[in-house]
Amino acid sequence: MFAYVVRRVLATIPVMAIVALFVFSLLYIAPGDPAAVIAGDQATPEDVERIRASLGLDRPYLVRFGAWVFDIARGDLGVSIFTNLPVSTMIRQRIEPTLSLMVVTLILAVSVAVPMGVVAAWKVGTWIDKFVMGFAVLGFSVPVFVVGYLLAYTFALELDWLPVQGYTAFSQGLWPWLENLILPAIALGTVYIALIARITRATMLEVLQQDYIRTARAKGAGQRSILFLHALKNAAVPIVTVIGIGIALLIGGAVVTESVFAIPGLGRLTVDAILRRDYPVIQGVVLLFSFVYVLVNLVIDLLYTLFDPRIRY
């Protein structure tokens, strides 16, 4: 097991290298010019050219790529073209809100979606099942920003229960932290809940047909015990896989959610950087997201062994 973990961690290095090459090349060929954005609308073409030169953007591809890789190898993600701040500082400033949003969304989604899926499978064909499936279809269909606006309008503007926007650090207190995250987490979690609930239901339906479930029933096991101890544990592997894959969904959704609720997280940092062509920031954030995604997959692979003892690495 330990050797497997080490192998997988080492395997992230070539993966990250490929991601780095891909991201850098993509940005190099993408249209857009940070110098033009910096110079503003009143600048002359000569001003733009001089700014481009001062930023080193007029250097050849290989020179720029080589310098960037050299810095990355030393753990230096570079400096933002616009803010002049180290990219690592900017990521550090933004990581807590995004992490908070994702954790709260994850907890919310799993704690709502898994029971929903289990109950839908248990009551298959009834109105409960139809309600859960209807919710899942709705959850998939309605964009995050629409859910976000509806929630903000209802619970912030009309009912005045929660704030419209912003983020308060956890160090400022639990409730101030949480009150800013409830609406964004629901908005972001809706599609995630739909996804997990559907997968849970489908997997549970399959598992509930198995012989060992019939045996458990014959032995007189209670419904709750059958559902959550016998069936759910055996249905866990695909559910955990979907939860893991859904992390990417969360990262993508966080970009929109953070904009709608004005949360200063990594999603907004990414969008701002893309719009301004702040290459070092884009590269740094994409590398980070890739690393997180690889790590999450590793954790999920390890979790398989927990749910299914037959799996060995």
Added chain:
Amino acid sequence: MDRRTFLKTGAGVAAIGATGGISAPALSQGAAARTLRFVPQANLANFDPIWGTQYVVRNASVMVWDTLYGVNAQLEPQRQMVEGEEVSSDGKTWTFKLRENLFWHDGERVLAKDCVASLERWMVRDGMGQMIRDLKDELVAVDDRSFRLRLKSPFPKMLLALGKNNTPMAFMMPERLAKTDPFQQISEFVGSGPMRFARNEWVPGAKAIFTKFDRYVPRQEAPSWLAGGKQVNFDRIEWTIMPDPATAAAALQNNEVDWYETPLPDLVPQLRRNRNIRVDIADPLGNIGSFRFNHLHAPFNDVRARRAVAMALNQQDYMQAVVGDDPSLWSALPGFFTPGTPLYTEAGGDILKGPRNIDAAKRLLAESGYNGQPITVLVAQDQAPLKAMGEVTNALLSSIGMRVDFVATDWGTVGQRRAMKTPPGQGGWHVFHTWHAGADCTNPSSYLALRTTGDRAWFGWPSDEAVENARAKWFDAPNLDAEKAAVAEMNAAAMNHVTYLPTGFFKTYQAWRSNVSGVVGGPIPFFWGVTKS
């Protein structure tokens, strides 16, 4: 107690248990009144007003860095850091004396050598500054409070150059910062203005904080835009960046912010219905929409093709697409200069007046030799006014028989592509849209878009001697009447040449909570004189 307060109280009790007593620090009512929460027009992504010339950077900079002069609401330059100036009888030598009790935010005294270095840096980047630099013989500190600028020939618009509000403004910085290459960012944010920049609290893209500078001594005159006493009544001004206009409007309604600089016109009716919110025109000088031609390539290298578009262009279509049906937000503009300002003129603007003549436009276009080639129109989809103008242009050009290659992209890409002089089929372009702040178009001094110096001109590279000659006359004009005559000549020449096409004059709103008072309209959100109860 409202519902949220009730919920907070309940949850707060629970939170105390859960976190061992950690809870949010509460602001007293007095402290809240001394903090202004503001939503700016855009993200403050950098903070060097000479290096980066975006308006949002300038708007933040006026709090932190002071200027020698500042224009008032009548667009007249007034003394600001300067106590007085002397100009020699031949108009070539200016001697400026600084006010007493001017301090940098690090506690050091403001010295004449700081101003000399600041002006040297500014002159590299600013159009008027470059004119002064070309005329400069000498710029030296005479003593700690005085410096002298000797020119080869008189420059009558000196005080306007030093006090103008167009970017880059002539901000004063300590010498060690001002010696930074003008194409590199400064590394410290030390000014002598009424507010300090709280660098440690700056989260680009999220918030920027300004705290009161206690040693700032405002002038005694009443404040008027960039002139007069800059008396700030807040200990703290918090800028919160909100990329989503609906969220910002909702935050204003929910009392989470005090002042929103640029609410969308679509959201204004909703804001007006809220009795706790005031809405008014943000800037009486407004904005001028721009239809920008590339003068280098066919068909728009032929003035007849440009005139054909002018004959068909309906400004009402453009303005309603940009600001909607609210008639107080726009007006037609058969000229290039800002309406309501002393130099405004419609000379030569007949081509934009009256009923549009599509048939005549088609005939003129055919005369120009247009052969049906695709017209590359760059349209930034991430800027609502530009997207709207692009859609109208698509219909306009089609209506006169042009084939449109509609390039839907973002502003970052337009910014890069518009600088390309290659033919449109090889990465270049024919048309793009932008808008010019009315404050930049009150006179020819900083009006880059109206320059016609060919290769050295602004994007589109128009070339026309008549426009430039008239511009030169304005710089030499001894009085307002002469200035008006020069500007009328310039306007007519630029209309004749169709340097670019104004798509109309439009304004935007600003909105603030009713407990905030002293908000004035202007090209910059002025924080001095504003109070909050």
